Amino acid sequence: MREAREKKSRKWVRPRYVPKRKVCFFCQNKTEVIDYKEAEKLRRYISDRGKITPRRKSGTCAKHQRLLAMAIKRARHLALLPHAPSHIRETEGAGLSG
Numbered sequence: 610m611r612e613a614r615e616k617k618s619r620k621w622v623r624p625r626y627v628p629k630r631k632v633c634f635f636c637q638n639k640t641e642v643i644d645y646k647e648a649e650k651l652r653r654y655i656s657d658r659g660k661i662t663p664r665r666k667s668g669t670c671a672k673h674q675r676l677l678a679m680a681i682k683r684a685r686h687l688a689l690l691p692h693a694p695s696h697i698r699e700t701e702g703a704g705l706s707g
């Protein structure tokens with residue numbers, strides 16, 4: 610029972626739908642430091658399930674994605690951003706009022 614398919618050489622070959630090359634939002638604004646206290650900005654990079662949006666979705670460059678992820682994690686730690694879907698309902702729209 611061997612499945613000798615071409616799995617080894619194929620990494621990320623997706624010729625189907627190639628969206629427009631997005632430019633990193635932070636590069637556009639020449640942001641060097643992403644502030645974890647600006648939860649409103651970071652919220653854009655969090656999915657409805659509380660996950661950090663992947664780079665290929667948000668268009669953020671590698672450098673800023675790293676900074677962004679770090680900032681989001683810090684913000685989460687301070688309860689400015691949700692960790693899980695269950696958190697979102699509780700803090701929706703009232704993240705700062707406590």
Ligand SMILES: [Zn+2]
Nearest residue numbers: 633636670673
């Ligand atoms: Zn960037």
